[in-house]
Amino acid sequence: MSPRRWAALAALAYGGGTMMSEAAPQPTEAPCAAAERHLVKTEDGATIALHRHPGEGPPVLIVHGISSNHRCWDLSPERSVATALVAAGFDPWLLDLRGHGDALTDAEGRRQWGGWTMDDYGLRDVPAAVDYVLERTGAARVGYVGHSLGGMIGAVYASSAPGAQDKLYALIAVGSPLDFSDPDPLVSGALGLARWSLPVVPTDQLAKVQAAMGGRATPINAMVDAALLNDVSPELRPMMYRAITSPMTGGELRQLGAAAQEGGFVDAQGLVDYRGPLAKVTVPTLVIAGRADQIAPVDRVMAFYTAVGAPERRLVIAGRATGFAVDYGHLDLTLGDHAATEIFPLIAEWLRR
Amino acid sequence: MGMLLALFGAVAFAAPTPTLTDAGRARPDARPAMLVVTPGVSPAAYSVWVDAVEGAGLDAWLLTFPGVTWTVDDAVAGLKSAFSTLSGGREVPVIAAHGYAGVLVLLSAVEPAALALVGTPLGPQPVPVLTRPPVGGAALGLPWAPELLGPLAVEPTSGELGRAYAAWAVSLPDYAPPRCPSLVVSSGIDPVAPPEVVRLPSQSWPDRRWVRVGMLGLDPKELSHSELLSDPDLAAEVAAFLRAP
Numbered sequence: 001m002s003p004r005r006w007a008a009l010a011a012l013a014y015g016g017g018t019m020m021s022e023a024a025p026q027p028t029e030a031p032c033a034a035a036e037r038h039l040v041k042t043e044d045g046a047t048i049a050l051h052r053h054p055g056e057g058p059p060v061l062i063v064h065g066i067s068s069n070h071r072c073w074d075l076s077p078e079r080s081v082a083t084a085l086v087a088a089g090f091d092p093w094l095l096d097l098r099g100h101g102d103a104l105t106d107a108e109g110r111r112q113w114g115g116w117t118m119d120d121y122g123l124r125d126v127p128a129a130v131d132y133v134l135e136r137t138g139a140a141r142v143g144y145v146g147h148s149l150g151g152m153i154g155a156v157y158a159s160s161a162p163g164a165q166d167k168l169y170a171l172i173a174v175g176s177p178l179d180f181s182d183p184d185p186l187v188s189g190a191l192g193l194a195r196w197s198l199p200v201v202p203t204d205q206l207a208k209v210q211a212a213m214g215g216r217a218t219p220i221n222a223m224v225d226a227a228l229l230n231d232v233s234p235e236l237r238p239m240m241y242r243a244i245t246s247p248m249t250g251g252e253l254r255q256l257g258a259a260a261q262e263g264g265f266v267d268a269q270g271l272v273d274y275r276g277p278l279a280k281v282t283v284p285t286l287v288i289a290g291r292a293d294q295i296a297p298v299d300r301v302m303a304f305y306t307a308v309g310a311p312e313r314r315l316v317i318a319g320r321a322t323g324f325a326v327d328y329g330h331l332d333l334t335l336g337d338h339a340a341t342e343i344f345p346l347i348a349e350w351l352r353r
Numbered sequence: 354m355g356m357l358l359a360l361f362g363a364v365a366f367a368a369p370t371p372t373l374t375d376a377g378r379a380r381p382d383a384r385p386a387m388l389v390v391t392p393g394v395s396p397a398a399y400s401v402w403v404d405a406v407e408g409a410g411l412d413a414w415l416l417t418f419p420g421v422t423w424t425v426d427d428a429v430a431g432l433k434s435a436f437s438t439l440s441g442g443r444e445v446p447v448i449a450a451h452g453y454a455g456v457l458v459l460l461s462a463v464e465p466a467a468l469a470l471v472g473t474p475l476g477p478q479p480v481p482v483l484t485r486p487p488v489g490g491a492a493l494g495l496p497w498a499p500e501l502l503g504p505l506a507v508e509p510t511s512g513e514l515g516r517a518y519a520a521w522a523v524s525l526p527d528y529a530p531p532r533c534p535s536l537v538v539s540s541g542i543d544p545v546a547p548p549e550v551v552r553l554p555s556q557s558w559p560d561r562r563w564v565r566v567g568m569l570g571l572d573p574k575e576l577s578h579s580e581l582l583s584d585p586d587l588a589a590e591v592a593a594f595l596r597a598p
Contacts, residue, residue: 226573298547
């Protein structure tokens, strides 16, 4: 590895603590609040949280990504897929997976510290959420929209949870990678450390540091921004980081580390590559990739599209060369400045099919 | 009269020939490095590559396709002929190509000692993209809106080549994977050759090294299509690969 690349890796690893500044600028958009919050127990006793924006039409389950929570899809009324879907005639339910957002603690108020894997999300949390939504709404099927890890566990659920396909009318994966072959040096380096991961990685606290730096052009926050964003107004970013970030767990990181080694998204035991079972999924599937997505590059998201067996499927690459206003980064897809006008309509249209 | 007509026809319809120029210093004892200039791009845009290749101890030669009468077949034939000429009495040349020139190299099926393809599409795009196929006999530059490629010094080329470039986004002609050590480089923001049309199609190549420029490759720079040609750090990496694959 060249000296320049070692320096870049060192800069990444270097904490932002020495770069603390005074209080960040105030957020410029109103925070979002769902009308209803539901705490639900999974079959193994964990707690998840569902946030419902009641609508008149078919229910839709909306799932966040790694180290995030439901606010990544519902940052403010202007940046909310929930708002958009209610207007489009749907009944959106936003999920906080165990250990995230309002499910940081369980129903009894005890902190949910970790000890689970991405399989648990797809095979326990999502089934609990789906069954709860169907029971409460009386609907026969639910639509599924997942961002990043949220789409990956959608693949787990749809392909491997008993009876899942009969409960879904649409599957939408946004910025969700399934191909980890030819690992990129940054990902290899980061996930190579996963084997020594703490049970819980306090990324939410690191996000507060990032938020505190506000709009200051420091190397660290510039790098974090570049990794995640291409189209989010700078004045919004402090509020965004504070709102949407939740801790990561060692189990997630180890499973992603295994994915980087195996070249594909494998289960926690390393026995099943979920791309294989996806071939059995016949639910109409929309896959959206961001042209400038550094976390889930297009070539890694494409595997979702090529793996799924649904005869009705579509791949969208959100970038200027394909007719979009900007080249979308990872978080731009859910809360970028153009998401409401360009991404959410695609989601609504697919759910309507 | 018949002979005159035949001669006129031969002159009028003769295939164009590319120009092979010894760029940089004459270094007859060094391994030749053929830098294939994309028809439609100015040879001046390759100065960084020339410097890098010469700096790596190779003998840089620029292969250009002047004029506006080129077809794909003519360009491929010219490239084969030029490679054969450059190979005469010397070490087997290495080849570097940026963008669509790389497709011409693959179609020629020449066998260099090493091959570097930077921003070259190796397969069709998975979704429709906004190319601008030229209309008419001549075209200026590449069939894309300039703001999507970054500042690139361009020149006229044939309309037929420009339309071929645009068509390659939908369907790339068949080619045999190169057997030599091959470096394939792609940038996530390059509409001509994003990673999904570079990394994935080349996974089956027998001896391929894949580089994604940008943050994931531990380099903070995101390079546009034109910057893939003008970035000195990348040029040095390409030259180093060609020097010792």
